[in-house]
Amino acid sequence: MTDSANPEAAAAKPRAIRPRDAATLIVLDASGKTPKVLMGRRHHGHVFMPGKFVFPGGRLEPGDRQMNVAGALDSRVEAKLLLRRPRATITLARALALAAIRETFEETGLVLGNDGFGAPESPPPGAWTDFAAHGCYPDLQDLHFIARAITPPVRPKRFDTRFFSVDASAIAKRLDGFVTESSELVELVWIALDEAETLDLPAITRKVLHELKLRQAAGMSRFLPVPFFYESRGKWRRDEL
Numbered sequence: 001m002t003d004s005a006n007p008e009a010a011a012a013k014p015r016a017i018r019p020r021d022a023a024t025l026i027v028l029d030a031s032g033k034t035p036k037v038l039m040g041r042r043h044h045g046h047v048f049m050p051g052k053f054v055f056p057g058g059r060l061e062p063g064d065r066q067m068n069v070a071g072a073l074d075s076r077v078e079a080k081l082l083l084r085r086p087r088a089t090i091t092l093a094r095a096l097a098l099a100a101i102r103e104t105f106e107e108t109g110l111v112l113g114n115d116g117f118g119a120p121e122s123p124p125p126g127a128w129t130d131f132a133a134h135g136c137y138p139d140l141q142d143l144h145f146i147a148r149a150i151t152p153p154v155r156p157k158r159f160d161t162r163f164f165s166v167d168a169s170a171i172a173k174r175l176d177g178f179v180t181e182s183s184e185l186v187e188l189v190w191i192a193l194d195e196a197e198t199l200d201l202p203a204i205t206r207k208v209l210h211e212l213k214l215r216q217a218a219g220m221s222r223f224l225p226v227p228f229f230y231e232s233r234g235k236w237r238r239d240e241l
Contacts (some may be wrong), residue, residue, distance in 0.1 A: 023100035024057030029168035040185030063124030070114035071141030109178035127174035
């Protein structure tokens with residue numbers, strides 16, 4: 001008997017929540033002998049991944065589609081962001097990259113971009129207005145697209161997350177007061193890339209760290225395929241974009 005012929009069985013199955021578009025930014029400091037990565041520990045009161053170390057990031061917001069930039073996405077990054085996403089547009093690809101920069105600003109106080117053109121005019125209200133007040137345009141041209149992952153269907157919160165990376169030399173300003181005992185990230189650490197896997201990490205963060213190390217070993221070329229993680233029939237799959 002199929003579920004369609006058995007309404008009670010169909011009703012018992014939890015309905016998968018549609019994942020929300022999100023973006024994360026991995027900031028790498030390669031200035032020393034050992035590359036370091038910026039990670040933050042999430043507040044223990046969060047429902048989603050409490051107390052775990054993660055990269056700064058969060059969901060896409062309307063203002064991310066409207067903010068002006070100093071430099072455009074690399075065409076290879078843009079093309080990969082459009083794959084395997086119904087009704088994807090260049091505007092969406094650009095907005096995802098901007099979301100990663102905005103979320104990093106909100107959670108860490110790092111202003112990433114170009115401060116050589118003065119303050120952006122008429123930024124969207126909210127975080128982008130605060131960002132622009134520091135005289136900096138977000139710059140997308142140096143971003144790398146590292147991975148994409150969709151939260152499994154059974155989770156109460158689901159995100160379709162794109163993981164970007166950028167070198168720490170893109171930091172225009174470092175602001176204090178963003179990380180407190182009550183903020184989303186309660187601790188920030190710059191940790192050697194080889195040691196980051198010793199932290200308390202979500203499974204997907206551990207996978208992305210591994211992919212990042214492989215990408216670094218291959219020269220961080222934007223021609224490299226981008227791994228796409230998702231769950232199908234109860235098992236994790238890794239495709240390539």
